Amino acid sequence: MATSKRIVVTGGAGFLGSHLCERLVAEGHDVICLDNFFTSQKTNVLHLLDYNNFELIRHDVIQPIYLEVDEVYNLACPAAPGHYQYNPVKTTKTSVIGAINFLGMAKRCGAKILQASTSEVYGDPEVHPQPESYRGAVNTIGPRACYDEGKRVAETLFMDYRRMNGVDVRLVRIFNTYGPRMHPFDGRVVSNFIRQALAGEKITIFGDGLQTRSFCYRDDLVEGLVRMMNGPKDFPGPINLGNPDEYTMLELAEEIIRITGSSSKLTFEPLPEDDPTRRQPDITLARQVLDWEPTVSLTDGLTKTIEWFRTVDLEAFRPPTPNY
Ligand code: NAD
Numbered sequence: 001m002a003t004s005k006r007i008v009v010t011g012g013a014g015f016l017g018s019h020l021c022e023r024l025v026a027e028g029h030d031v032i033c034l035d036n037f038f039t040s041q042k043t044n045v046l047h048l049l050d051y052n053n054f055e056l057i058r059h060d061v062i063q064p065i066y067l068e069v070d071e072v073y074n075l076a077c078p079a080a081p082g083h084y085q086y087n088p089v090k091t092t093k094t095s096v097i098g099a100i101n102f103l104g105m106a107k108r109c110g111a112k113i114l115q116a117s118t119s120e121v122y123g124d125p126e127v128h129p130q131p132e133s134y135r136g137a138v139n140t141i142g143p144r145a146c147y148d149e150g151k152r153v154a155e156t157l158f159m160d161y162r163r164m165n166g167v168d169v170r171l172v173r174i175f176n177t178y179g180p181r182m183h184p185f186d187g188r189v190v191s192n193f194i195r196q197a198l199a200g201e202k203i204t205i206f207g208d209g210l211q212t213r214s215f216c217y218r219d220d221l222v223e224g225l226v227r228m229m230n231g232p233k234d235f236p237g238p239i240n241l242g243n244p245d246e247y248t249m250l251e252l253a254e255e256i257i258r259i260t261g262s263s264s265k266l267t268f269e270p271l272p273e274d275d276p277t278r279r280q281p282d283i284t285l286a287r288q289v290l291d292w293e294p295t296v297s298l299t300d301g302l303t304k305t306i307e308w309f310r311t312v313d314l315e316a317f318r319p320p321t322p323n324y
């Protein structure tokens with residue numbers, strides 16, 4: 001069995017964080033889940049509280065905290081446009097001050113630290129698919145900038161802590177990921193379409209629906225995160241993790257209608273400002289360095305996600321915390 005490590009997961013109660021915590025607890029590590037529950041709820045990790053190698057701390061990452069750990073997975077940050085635009089100043093603070101606090105912890109403890117960065121660092125890309133070498137086209141003053149620029153500054157901080165202080169950093173650029181336990185009211189395309197299809201409501205296509213995204217199932221993504229943390233020494237990335245299969249939003253809607261057997265019709269609404277027209281990861285590097293690639297098809301992933309949406313009590317999910 002691998003050596004047990006002390007690991008903190010910031011944003012550990014969220015969609016990806018809770019699955020990552022499950023995985024790390026199952027591997028026998030001593031896991032600290034740290035979250036302020038802005039876009040998540042305790043129910044996501046309730047089942048882990050029975051394990052004596054799991055600990056839950058309510059904490060906001062913009063406040064300092066002193067823990068002794070071997071590894072940090074830094075996931076704390078609202079991820080859905082509706083969530084990160086709820087309080088954009090706080091979103092930037094979470095990315096930037098959160099990064100500084102946990103890089104400081106990694107430096108003090110000699111810990112490895114992985115940053116959940118995003119395909120949004122590429123903005124509305126002029127290069128397709130997007131390799132890690134592409135520097136991006138982000139509107140610094142648009143409504144998505146709080147998230148995109150916050151994540152870009154976090155990447156800068158990670159590389160500066162590496163250069164200045166020798167901190168072992170790992171940068172992962174995550175592309176759209178979905179699956180059970182995603183927030184049903186996060187306003188993202190997969191959750192919206194599934195809820196609408198199951199309720200027989202109209203499916204809201206923003207713009208003409210020809211914009212594309214590449215959707216990765218959460219198990220594939222979590223596997224990639226763990227591989228990157230345990231990847232080659234002196235390999236900070238950045239590395240793209242995502243599923244290269246690319247779909248238009250119209251194709252996604254059709255597939256969700258097909259799987260659910262819904263009679264929902266489409267309705268067209270205005271495209272949000274700065275909405276990227278296309279997005280597809282170039283995962284050559286992840287294949288080469290981590291021997292990683294997604295294994296779950298969109299149909300299989302959506303089927304599992306739809307099953308979960310059918311079984312959960314949607315009333316139990318609350319919108320983002322006020323006063324955040
Ligand atoms: P999520 O919203 O479910 O999880 C984020 C978690 O961070 C939540 O539990 C939230 O309560 C917590 N959080 C937010 N602000 C905080 C703060 N100030 N202090 C402490 N906790 C805070 O989203 P997710 O999809 O699980 O995303 C996890 C990470 O992955 C995020 O950093 C996100 O930017 C990144 N990411 C996700 C995707 C995706 O498609 N899901 C794509 C790119 C990047």
Ligand code: UDP
Nearest residue numbers: 081187188189190192204205206211249275
């Ligand atoms: N979208 C849509 N209908 C919805 C929600 C989103 O057509 O009800 C579109 C949105 O305009 C974008 C794509 O789906 O082009 C993905 O949006 P999402 O918010 O899921 O994530 P993004 O990749 O834009 O951060």
